Amino acid sequence: MAGRxxxxxxxxxxxxxxxxxxxxxxxxxxxxxxxxxxxxxxTTTLVHHFGTKEQMLEVILGRLRERTFAATSEAVGDxxxxxxxxxxxxxxxxxxxxxxxxxxxxxxxxxxxxxxxxFAEFLERVVADWMRSLVEAQGPDTDPAVATRTATxxxxxxxxxxxxxxxxxxxxxxxxxxxxxxxxxxxKARPQRDARPR
Amino acid sequence: MAGRxxxxxxxxxxxxxxxxxxxxxxxxxxxxxxxxxxxxxxTTTLVHHFGTKEQMLEVILGRLRERTFAATSEAVGDxxxxxxxxxxxxxxxxxxxxxxxxxxxxxxxxxxxxxxxxFAEFLERVVADWMRSLVEAQGPDTDPAVATRTATxxxxxxxxxxxxxxxxxxxxxxxxxxxxxxxxxxxKARPQRDARPR
DNA sequence: TAATTCCTTGTACGGTCGTTCTAGTAATAC
DNA sequence: GTATTACTAGAACGACCGTACAAGGAATTA
Numbered sequence: 329m330a331g332r333x334x335x336x337x338x339x340x341x342x343x344x345x346x347x348x349x350x351x352x353x354x355x356x357x358x359x360x361x362x363x364x365x366x367x368x369x370x371t372t373t374l375v376h377h378f379g380t381k382e383q384m385l386e387v388i389l390g391r392l393r394e395r396t397f398a399a400t401s402e403a404v405g406d407x408x409x410x411x412x413x414x415x416x417x418x419x420x421x422x423x424x425x426x427x428x429x430x431x432x433x434x435x436x437x438x439x440x441x442x443x444x445x446x447f448a449e450f451l452e453r454v455v456a457d458w459m460r461s462l463v464e465a466q467g468p469d470t471d472p473a474v475a476t477r478t479a480t481x482x483x484x485x486x487x488x489x490x491x492x493x494x495x496x497x498x499x500x501x502x503x504x505x506x507x508x509x510x511x512x513x514x515x516k517a518r519p520q521r522d523a524r525p526r
Numbered sequence: 527m528a529g530r531x532x533x534x535x536x537x538x539x540x541x542x543x544x545x546x547x548x549x550x551x552x553x554x555x556x557x558x559x560x561x562x563x564x565x566x567x568x569t570t571t572l573v574h575h576f577g578t579k580e581q582m583l584e585v586i587l588g589r590l591r592e593r594t595f596a597a598t599s600e601a602v603g604d605x606x607x608x609x610x611x612x613x614x615x616x617x618x619x620x621x622x623x624x625x626x627x628x629x630x631x632x633x634x635x636x637x638x639x640x641x642x643x644x645f646a647e648f649l650e651r652v653v654a655d656w657m658r659s660l661v662e663a664q665g666p667d668t669d670p671a672v673a674t675r676t677a678t679x680x681x682x683x684x685x686x687x688x689x690x691x692x693x694x695x696x697x698x699x700x701x702x703x704x705x706x707x708x709x710x711x712x713x714k715a716r717p718q719r720d721a722r723p724r
Numbered sequence: 725t726a727a728t729t730c731c732t733t734g735t736a737c738g739g740t741c742g743t744t745c746t747a748g749t750a751a752t753a754c
Numbered sequence: 755g756t757a758t759t760a761c762t763a764g765a766a767c768g769a770c771c772g773t774a775c776a777a778g779g780a781a782t783t784a
Binding site for chain 2: 727728729730731732734745
């Protein structure tokens with residue numbers, strides 16, 4: 329009364345390949361047939377492993393979030409203060425090798441604003457991840473209200489600059505603006521902790 | 527050898543109605559049939575007036591840009607300096623009555639990052655409009671390099687905050703962050719022009 | 725009035741979409 | 755070996771899409 333066991337690894341393989349395809353081709357061509365063709369399987373195989381297309385999109389977004397969070401978390405990591413954390417995040421996000429991933433990321437924003445539930449939830453979680461990292465980077469002795477407001481501003485600014493970077497590709501101009509912002513952040517942090525412990 | 531003259535006003539009516547529909551329903555349902563149904567005409571009528579669907583999208587974006595630019599331009603208008611201009615723009619963009627329009631605006635961003643030409647051009651023009659307004663707001667005696675970098679930062683920050691506002695709807699938190707940013711801007715401007723002429 | 729052009733409509737075509745059905749093969753448990 | 759189940763594939767269905775075609779009424783000029 330038992331048959332063949334489920335091969336979870338097979339599903340994971342297909343999922344990773346699907347995420348790569350989504351990052352490269354965006355949502356425009358994210359249909360069963362093109363994806364199946366690119367992955368070298370039939371549409372039925374994808375349906376078998378992911379169920380509905382909506383469900384496939386959900387797991388793709390989930391995995392994309394894992395990647396993004398891992399990248400941010402690693403960048404913020406053990407930075408001593410907010411200014412350093414912000415600079416680390418910006419350095420990582422402005423890396424052209426990450427652009428494809430962020431392009432998809434902003435494409436999700438576009439959809440979240442018009443097809444609420446599905447994408448909005450994804451974004452809430454991603455931003456929550458960012459917020460958590462950046463609030464923690466400000467140390468436990470910071471006023472929570474100040475920490476929240478500062479983290480919100482940092483995320484918004486980096487996101488806006490990144491959006492500019494992705495649409496215009498003008499690295500010099502955007503980098504200039506980013507430096508201005510980061511300098512402000514570092515200038516603010518200095519008087520508070522003049523000789524900070526290592 | 528002449529017949530009925532072209533009724534340009536009719537086309538303008540349909541276009542405005544189409545823009546309203548797009549602002550309200552987004553791109554998801556922006557197909558000939560739903561739009562035609564909402565406007566109370568047949569799809570063939572729309573095809574007759576706009577040609578291809580791509581062409582209709584182009585004129586819709588054009589009109590959306592006109593609206594956005596008019597709003598920004600009016601807000602910046604005769605503000606004395608950059609800080610005041612930025613505050614005016616933020617005040618206007620954070621008005622919930624403008625949200626639907628900005629939602630569509632960001633939806634265009636999402637598409638521009640994956641279906642380049644058509645939408646990217648729209649965004650370049652819109653941002654160029656913003657940049658021009660904000661560079662002018664800094665007065666003619668400002669170093670162009672500084673003016674560009676500052677305008678870039680202001681636009682990016684406002685855009686990022688607006689994106690946060692639209693996705694989370696948390697007005698208090700975002701407003702807090704915006705105030706922090708605007709205060710920095712105003713603080714910077716003060717020492718340069720302590721007693722400025724009215 | 726007659727001719728011409730605009731405006732509008734209904735219908736239909738080819739294409740892609742998500743999904744379902746049917747069926748065959750491979751791998752495990754009994 | 756046999757039964758059960760996972761995996762894969764191909765074909766087909768209904769729905770929606772953008773677009774083209776044929777045709778009729780309305781408005782203007784000659």
